[in-house]
Amino acid sequence: MFAAFAWTILAAGSLTLLLALGALVLASVLGLALAYGKLSRRRWLMRLVQGFTFVIRGIPDLVLMLLVFYSLPAAINQFLEWTGSDLWVEFPPFWAGMFTLGVIFSAYMCETFKSALQNIPRGQLEAAQAFGLHPRRIFWRITLPQLARLALPGFTNNWLVLVKATALVSLLGLQDVMFRAKGAAEATGQPFTYYLIAGGFYLAATLVSTFALLALARRLEQTNQAGRT
Numbered sequence: 273m274f275a276a277f278a279w280t281i282l283a284a285g286s287l288t289l290l291l292a293l294g295a296l297v298l299a300s301v302l303g304l305a306l307a308y309g310k311l312s313r314r315r316w317l318m319r320l321v322q323g324f325t326f327v328i329r330g331i332p333d334l335v336l337m338l339l340v341f342y343s344l345p346a347a348i349n350q351f352l353e354w355t356g357s358d359l360w361v362e363f364p365p366f367w368a369g370m371f372t373l374g375v376i377f378s379a380y381m382c383e384t385f386k387s388a389l390q391n392i393p394r395g396q397l398e399a400a401q402a403f404g405l406h407p408r409r410i411f412w413r414i415t416l417p418q419l420a421r422l423a424l425p426g427f428t429n430n431w432l433v434l435v436k437a438t439a440l441v442s443l444l445g446l447q448d449v450m451f452r453a454k455g456a457a458e459a460t461g462q463p464f465t466y467y468l469i470a471g472g473f474y475l476a477a478t479l480v481s482t483f484a485l486l487a488l489a490r491r492l493e494q495t496n497q498a499g500r501t
Contacts, residue, residue, distance in 0.1 A: 274465070277456040281449055281469050288448045289477065291370055292435045298374025299434070300427075303381025310386050321382070328379040334440055336376060341368040341444050369441030377434050384426030385419065392418045421492040428485045435477050439470075449473050 309321035328336070341363055348361045392415060400410045442450035453470035457463035 273460070277460065277466060278469055281452045281456060281466060282473060284447060284449045284452050285473050285477075287366075287446070288438050288473075289435075291366060291373075291441060291446070291448065292431075292438050294370040295373035295377065295434060295438070296431060298370065299377035299381045299430070302374065302378035304385050306378060306382035307385035307389055310382060311389060325379040325382055328376055333373075333376055333437055334443070337369065337372045337440055337444065340372045341365065365441060365444035365446035369438070369444055369446060373434060373437060373441075376437075377430055380430050380433075381427070384423050384430060387426070388419050388422035389415075391422050417492075417495075421489075424485065424489050424492065428482070428489075431481060431485070432478055435481065436474055439474070 306321050306325065309317050310325075312318050312321075345361045345363055352359050352361070396414055397410060400414055405413075438448065439450040442448050442454065445451070449470050453466045456466040460466070
């Protein structure tokens with residue numbers, strides 16, 4: 273019985289990692305857009321982004337997740353009912369969790385990317401513009417490589433926290449690692465054993481991610497040094 277429950281818990285790891293990766297992609301794309309917004313010369317845009325990141329970071333993650341999963345569909349359904357529509361809206365736990373985590377961590381990615389963008393030598397961008405390079409080419413050839421290297425430490429920290437934050441989605445009914453660990457603990461009356469297995473999964477994911485991103489950081493640093501020489 274122990275082996276069956278343990279395998280059930282660990283088998284849900286792929287869903288947990290898929291959730292984390294999906295949220296990471298959303299957080300990275302949205303966070304980069306927010307970083308450019310914070311650095312914008314348009315004061316209204318800068319203030320809008322500042323207000324967004326302040327609100328997102330000021331509300332607990334679980335509260336935001338419950339608002340998206342329960343309150344937002346309820347508000348939409350009330351509006352649809354008021355308009356006389358027969359439509360009914362429900363958010364699947366996976367997509368609601370991924371969206372919420374992506375939005376939450378976009379606020380943290382915003383600060384990471386903003387700091388990295390500010391540390392890219394301005395002279396390089398001005399020289400590229402003087403040579404008539406298209407803004408898109410400047411981004412891919414000059415900005416992005418340096419952004420990846422400068423933002424990687426903060427990016428790593430955000431990713432490690434994001435992986436652990438996926439455990440909150442189990443409260444929405446998603447059958448991830450934590451959901452199945454809770455089910456196993458209740459079925460057997462051995463919470464320590466099965467929650468320990470869940471903790472071991474998150475620890476293993478953290479260790480693998482740390483070593484992989486440290487290797488990537490060394491690779492980017494070597495590439496940067498080679499480019500200078």
